[in-house]
Amino acid sequence: MNKRDPVETKARILSTAERLFSEVGFDKARVDDIAKEAGVNKALIYYYFESKDEILETLFSSLVEDAKRMLVESVEKTSDVLNEDNYKALFDVYIRFIMEKRKILKVAIAESVKESSSISVVMELGNLIINAEVESIRKACELKGLDYPEDKKEMLVMEFFTGLMPFICFALFEDQWESYYHISEKELCEYFYKAFRKTHLAAHLPK
Amino acid sequence: MNKRDPVETKARILSTAERLFSEVGFDKARVDDIAKEAGVNKALIYYYFESKDEILETLFSSLVEDAKRMLVESVEKTSDVLNEDNYKALFDVYIRFIMEKRKILKVAIAESVKESSSISVVMELGNLIINAEVESIRKACELKGLDYPEDKKEMLVMEFFTGLMPFICFALFEDQWESYYHISEKELCEYFYKAFRKTHLAAHLPK
Amino acid sequence: MNKRDPVETKARILSTAERLFSEVGFDKARVDDIAKEAGVNKALIYYYFESKDEILETLFSSLVEDAKRMLVESVEKTSDVLNEDNYKALFDVYIRFIMEKRKILKVAIAESVKESSSISVVMELGNLIINAEVESIRKACELKGLDYPEDKKEMLVMEFFTGLMPFICFALFEDQWESYYHISEKELCEYFYKAFRKTHLAAHLPK
Amino acid sequence: MNKRDPVETKARILSTAERLFSEVGFDKARVDDIAKEAGVNKALIYYYFESKDEILETLFSSLVEDAKRMLVESVEKTSDVLNEDNYKALFDVYIRFIMEKRKILKVAIAESVKESSSISVVMELGNLIINAEVESIRKACELKGLDYPEDKKEMLVMEFFTGLMPFICFALFEDQWESYYHISEKELCEYFYKAFRKTHLAAHLPK
DNA sequence: CATGAATGAGTCTTCATTCAT
DNA sequence: GATGAATGAAGACTCATTCAT
Structure with missing residues (x-):
């Protein structure tokens, strides 16, 4: 979990999202949780992605x-x-x-x-x-x-x-x-x- | 759409809910919309059902x-x-x-x-x-x-x-x-x- | 401040909003504050109005x-x-x-x-x-x-x-x-x- | 738009900010947009100015x-x-x-x-x-x-x-x-x- | 000087649910 | 049975600002 490694960070967000989406469904999955579990700031997710x-x-x-x-x-x-x-x-x-x-x-x-x-x-x-x-x-x-x-x-x-x-x-x-x-x-x-x-x-x- | 017919009303709520759930998914379907499209008051849904x-x-x-x-x-x-x-x-x-x-x-x-x-x-x-x-x-x-x-x-x-x-x-x-x-x-x-x-x-x- | 008097409630929201808008400007005025100062639940504001x-x-x-x-x-x-x-x-x-x-x-x-x-x-x-x-x-x-x-x-x-x-x-x-x-x-x-x-x-x- | 000319850069930031402030209002104007439209990095704005x-x-x-x-x-x-x-x-x-x-x-x-x-x-x-x-x-x-x-x-x-x-x-x-x-x-x-x-x-x- | 990445504190809006009548 | 009004708890998204390089 290397901070300041953009590629790795983005990948971590994606894989965390994938896991949460599959666990509770896309709609129930919270961006807050993705952030928390990926160990990144929520706003960073919106830095890399336009939206959920x-x-x-x-x-x-x-x-x-x-x-x-x-x-x-x-x-x-x-x-x-x-x-x-x-x-x-x-x-x-x-x-x-x-x-x-x-x-x-x-x-x-x-x-x-x-x-x-x-x-x-x-x-x-x-x-x-x-x-x-x-x-x-x-x-x-x-x-x-x-x-x-x-x-x-x-x-x-x-x-x-x-x-x-x-x-x-x-x-x-x-x-x-x-x-x-x-x-x-x-x-x-x-x-x-x-x-x-x-x-x-x-x-x-x-x- | 017979008002004041409890059985029919409940059935209407159910079929509307079924349709909306399938159209947009359970999580995205809103109780408000079920009520509106079933032509009943939202609170009435909670009279017939405990919850969504x-x-x-x-x-x-x-x-x-x-x-x-x-x-x-x-x-x-x-x-x-x-x-x-x-x-x-x-x-x-x-x-x-x-x-x-x-x-x-x-x-x-x-x-x-x-x-x-x-x-x-x-x-x-x-x-x-x-x-x-x-x-x-x-x-x-x-x-x-x-x-x-x-x-x-x-x-x-x-x-x-x-x-x-x-x-x-x-x-x-x-x-x-x-x-x-x-x-x-x-x-x-x-x-x-x-x-x-x-x-x-x-x-x-x-x- | 009569609860359950829709007309009065809506008017109270409006006059509170008017005051706050003029005090700090529309953009800086927070819906949260309008609700708080009007003594109503924030969601009620969205019951009466589509948006800020x-x-x-x-x-x-x-x-x-x-x-x-x-x-x-x-x-x-x-x-x-x-x-x-x-x-x-x-x-x-x-x-x-x-x-x-x-x-x-x-x-x-x-x-x-x-x-x-x-x-x-x-x-x-x-x-x-x-x-x-x-x-x-x-x-x-x-x-x-x-x-x-x-x-x-x-x-x-x-x-x-x-x-x-x-x-x-x-x-x-x-x-x-x-x-x-x-x-x-x-x-x-x-x-x-x-x-x-x-x-x-x-x-x-x-x- | 001469890069590496601090005076010109600062002036460009100011005039872009002025335009954006007048177009959408100070509160709605985003530092991000000022940076983008002035063609400078956002952090550079904070190098020249303490705050918005x-x-x-x-x-x-x-x-x-x-x-x-x-x-x-x-x-x-x-x-x-x-x-x-x-x-x-x-x-x-x-x-x-x-x-x-x-x-x-x-x-x-x-x-x-x-x-x-x-x-x-x-x-x-x-x-x-x-x-x-x-x-x-x-x-x-x-x-x-x-x-x-x-x-x-x-x-x-x-x-x-x-x-x-x-x-x-x-x-x-x-x-x-x-x-x-x-x-x-x-x-x-x-x-x-x-x-x-x-x-x-x-x-x-x-x- | 300059930049991409990162963050904390919001801010609007939503929605299931409940209350009073 | 039926309804309009009210509420708490969240949830997506924003944005000024800062950090590391």
């Missing part, structure tokens, strides 16, 4: 940027052959990303769900991810000389609601599952992979 | 009660034979229920996601529904003389994350999909069924 | 309304013959009005002087008064069979800068003259009348 | 000093014979001075009007000017062998309220007259001279 809203927007932008980076990297890493091993590798990349971002994802969901928010981050993020997915599926088919007959919209719907959403919901409710069903994160994650493999992945893998 | 929180609790209780009723009815309606037609019928019952409750579901998700909320409605609701599902699967297996070998926890995880969550997310984001991808509710619902059938349902149907 | 600005606007509107009333009454009272006695009577009506409104006039001047305020109250008030004056002069000339040859704009300028402004400035600085030159209000007022008679009034009276 | 108040005091002092200089010069320039031409020349000197100082005069009036300000600049300035005026009148009388019978206080009142105040008010409201009555500064100034000649000056000129 701008803090949230900054966090959302980072989320989207990180997602883009993650998608690029995941494409580079995974070979184009679609088989169970590859899917597992991809699953791991995604689950790691989503669990790392769980805090801000909770906030994103809570805010996106409000009918007042014009274009929600979740839609933006979703669009990004499912398009990447559909594209990689298309490429894989091409590579194998398979035709790629499917309706693109249908694929988008499938990727979004049965692919992405279970992942995000895993991030949202994993901790509650832990305490509600007395299950460890590791165990839950394994069950989740099994379930995901039998449902969404099964639809992708050649029968 | 109690309004939300009432709405959540109704949601849970309605879900229970829906589950009972769905069991009565559907025969025990598990085939595609039966699943489609069940799908329709669920989708209708979830779309009807989309407003309060949005609020439920937004609130459940906060780490401060001890036991979230979504977990309660989820537990209810996935247990019913698992139970009906068990019965179906029994009926057909099949053994029911699966790990129960695995089934719960599957029902929750790849069965229920896509449904709920459909309710949450259906309207945003409409405007983002210029697609009608009907069309989206059809795509969603196709996707759901190929993934979650496929895992249930005998190969 | 609206309080000021209400006060300004009252000032304009009162000025209109005063002008109507002054026309009714004074006969159309323009002689020294009539002018003295008119002077007294004006000086009484302006001294009664000195508090809000101070605020009005301070605010009007800001280049940001689009149309200032002082201009509005000035326009009202000088037009009434010019009109009454026109009538008087007509009555006496005199022609009314003067350029109207010139008259407006004269009424505003050498008629109205000395009056308003009297209201603004009377108290400071008292303490600076050790002179009583009565005495100062007499001097002021003499000066005003020799200058502005002299220009109106037949030579 | 000191900036204002500096501006007020300059105003008083400049007024003194102007008075001395005006005495030197104008001969002691009081006739219409001399008065017009004096009028021009005054109007030029007052128009040049309109910005800070607006601030001075706004601040002087507050009942909290112990001795206001306007009273100080007024005292300065009206004493000079009365003195020059006395000299002129003496010169012409006329007795100078008048009550001094009466003369002070007259000079202040019907002599100085119309001038200052001209500076305050000239721009608003322009836009309100669609009149040019030149035209308005001519009308003002006519009005001033018929009222205040007429009282001074031998009949």
